[in-house]
Amino acid sequence: MLWTVLAINAGLFFGEFTAGWWADSSALQADSLDALGDAGVYALSLAVVGGSLRQRNGAAVLKGVLQGLFGLLVLAEVVRRLVAGAEPLAPMMAGVAAIALLANLACFLLLMRFRGDDLNMRSVWLCSRNDLASNAGVIAAAGIVALTESPWPDAAVGTLVALLFLHTSWQVLREAWPGWRNAGNNDPQDVNP
Template identity: 55%
Template sequence: MDSCCESKSDELEQLRARQSRILYLVLAINATMFVVEFVAGWLASSTALLGDSLDMFGDASVYALTLFVLDKGRRARASAAMVKGGFMLLFGLVVVADAIRKLILNELPEADWMGAVGALALFANGICFALLYRHRADDLNMRSTWLCSRNDLIANTSVIIAAGLVALTGTLWPDLIVGLSIATLFLHSAWQVIREALQEWKSGMQAASPEHNHDKPGDN
């Protein structure tokens, strides 16, 4: 029995070590791409690129938070996932606000910048997605990080399509539509992560309650 438990402990330590290495790598990729997309988004006056850059920043923060709770308990992991969901919710609302601002000011984005930077972001997030794919079912936090990466691929592809449509039509509507679509995706994913985190938190509370009740006097 001791040998079995010791073996299981070693497996968990190896799993956490693998997760940590992957998360540090995707953290570095997302932090770098945040700077690239944020600067390019302002230069190109693109809501889609700015929204994608904020998402990169959110992902980098999320990965850093996940690294912090890798060796924590169930409720700590659930709390971290709640924070992640909050980040996703916030950035979705930021994209909506910027889309409204662009509509009022009637700013036309630069399609060349949008397409080139969108393609670079797609390549970077493709690497992150491949790295995270095998760990998507490890636990709640790894699943939520994988969901973030999946959303990024969809958003990057949308930016590239929007760039082509902006070039063809000479209007800002493709950029606005993509920005609002990204916001909708993030808001939906935020709710999904928060809901799963609440379920995980309740499970942690239920798991702890028998021990609590056991210590109460007169419960025989």
């Protein structure tokens, strides 16, 4: 299941990043970075499946850090596009985001039953949940950009996606860090012979 959602998100990253660059859209490129981050999150989750509690919590800490970095990168990109005077192409934004929404809905449904397994799987599910909000935001931004012919809705959604990254980062790190620090004391797999 993790291999499937990893492949979907890797494909979404390449498609959305290219479309975001072509459409001059901060929101679409932010969404593409979200897909890249998710692919990395799923790869980390695969790497620690069956690992010790400390390894799984360590992977969750790394995921939280990556989410925070992506949030900061997206904020920088929003500012850069506003300064450069971006003119987003609303039809392309909406079409690509609608495809991404369907793909992310499939991922969300695949992951839903595993969200309570452990912190590692919960962090994976949180990323998937964020994707749905991000895709819906890009579609809404595209509609408002089309109506107003202004880049501000695109920048606003890009900023909201960045803030969602930062919130998720904080949420995951707040739970994972203490678990990572304390897991070595409680997990027999982490004790060196």
